[in-house]
Amino acid sequence: xxxxxxxxxxxLFMLMGITALLVLALRVGNLGSERVTxxxxxxxxxxxxxxxxxxxxxxxxxxxxxxxxxIMFDNDKFQAVVTLTLDRRYKFPKDTSASIxxxxxxxxVYIGLxxxxxxxxxxxxxxxxxxxxxxVLERLIGQFMFGKAAEGTADKQPEKAESPTAKPAEKKAxx
Amino acid sequence: MINAVRSxxxxxxxxxxxxxxxxxxxxxxxxxxxxxxxxxxxxxxxxYFAGVMSLVIIMVSGLFVGMVLGLQGFETLxxxxxxxxxxxxxxxxxxxxxxxxxxxxxxxxxxxxxITAEIGLMKATEQLxxxxxxAIDPIARVVAPRFWAGVISMPLLAALFxxxxxxxxxxxxxxxxxxxxxxFWSNMQAAVDFRYDVLNGFVKSIVFGIAISIIATFEGFDxxxxxxxxxxxxxxxVVTSALTVLLLDLVLTAFMLRGVH
Numbered sequence: 001x002x003x004x005x006x007x008x009x010x011x012l013f014m015l016m017g018i019t020a021l022l023v024l025a026l027r028v029g030n031l032g033s034e035r036v037t038x039x040x041x042x043x044x045x046x047x048x049x050x051x052x053x054x055x056x057x058x059x060x061x062x063x064x065x066x067x068x069x070x071i072m073f074d075n076d077k078f079q080a081v082v083t084l085t086l087d088r089r090y091k092f093p094k095d096t097s098a099s100i101x102x103x104x105x106x107x108x109v110y111i112g113l114x115x116x117x118x119x120x121x122x123x124x125x126x127x128x129x130x131x132x133x134x135x136v137l138e139r140l141i142g143q144f145m146f147g148k149a150a151e152g153t154a155d156k157q158p159e160k161a162e163s164p165t166a167k168p169a170e171k172k173a174x175x
Numbered sequence: 176m177i178n179a180v181r182s183x184x185x186x187x188x189x190x191x192x193x194x195x196x197x198x199x200x201x202x203x204x205x206x207x208x209x210x211x212x213x214x215x216x217x218x219x220x221x222x223y224f225a226g227v228m229s230l231v232i233i234m235v236s237g238l239f240v241g242m243v244l245g246l247q248g249f250e251t252l253x254x255x256x257x258x259x260x261x262x263x264x265x266x267x268x269x270x271x272x273x274x275x276x277x278x279x280x281x282x283x284x285x286x287x288x289x290i291t292a293e294i295g296l297m298k299a300t301e302q303l304x305x306x307x308x309x310a311i312d313p314i315a316r317v318v319a320p321r322f323w324a325g326v327i328s329m330p331l332l333a334a335l336f337x338x339x340x341x342x343x344x345x346x347x348x349x350x351x352x353x354x355x356x357x358x359f360w361s362n363m364q365a366a367v368d369f370r371y372d373v374l375n376g377f378v379k380s381i382v383f384g385i386a387i388s389i390i391a392t393f394e395g396f397d398x399x400x401x402x403x404x405x406x407x408x409x410x411x412x413v414v415t416s417a418l419t420v421l422l423l424d425l426v427l428t429a430f431m432l433r434g435v436h
Contacts, residue, residue: 016335
């Protein structure tokens, strides 16, 4: 084959290959979605993080505002220390609360931020003091069973007041 | 008994010796590859034979592999009501594993064997010696361009394989099974990470390209200069390349995978 044709074919081949790489990077991968460059870090403490992992999304009102960048264990308080990296474009008041949530029954674990009403905003290195731990399904079931059992005894002894109902929330405020 | 041990020892020594020769050959090719870049038309010619000629087989196999992945994945995902994540399954398995590995296997049997046969035949017909006589270094003139052509072609072919496979999965998922195209793509984009999935697959394909090219050229250069020797060298290229690719894949995956310690 002629030299020119070979050059042309090889050029086409390389273009195709590079296009395929770009397609993989932009269309299939996440490089196309905008990269967040300006960020700030916020720390939170949780009693139990459940199945939370690094790089898990941080959402507020369902919108992605940041990611979990570090998870450590505080050996003094016996709590999990989670570092959230948030987008600088989004500002949150100082009394924002963080809770560990699950999308769907078996979906991914993420952190939800609920804004408070404080005038001051969270700065880099601040701590979110109000946090709600992950709901551990086994514990929830245990509580429910316990509640049922207590209800059963309460029926037999009508003089006792309302039976304790199973409450999933394990809210805990920290100083 | 003694003889069995002796033959085992001889095989071990031979294998080790061969490995050493191959390493020295690799070094020689790297050091004498200035010509394949200064006279890039030599390399382009070889890219044509190794890369462009492999396009059809790579793209068609990629398409079929992607379609099969889509159908098989749907079968299982449907049981858990997660058929929307079919795109994730197809994309991750192609980009991480199947793209680099299957295209490397195809490349070894399509282009690697051809390189070995060509160089082996050149040796059998004493063309390499003739070049040496004319003060042309056969490694720089014949081996290095083929080596670099393989190294350049392999990642591009792997990327094309993966892209075609994902297209195949898309065809099966969206056109045949009627998954929503938006869900298909958005789930895929949420799950496939550029750094950990796409780039690692790319690195894998480069490593496979280097391995296959060096094996193919070495086997050709090392072939016995007879018809039988060339045929045996060609077979050895395909077998050794396939085994090396799979072994390297295991090693690379173990290094690259997160969360496995």
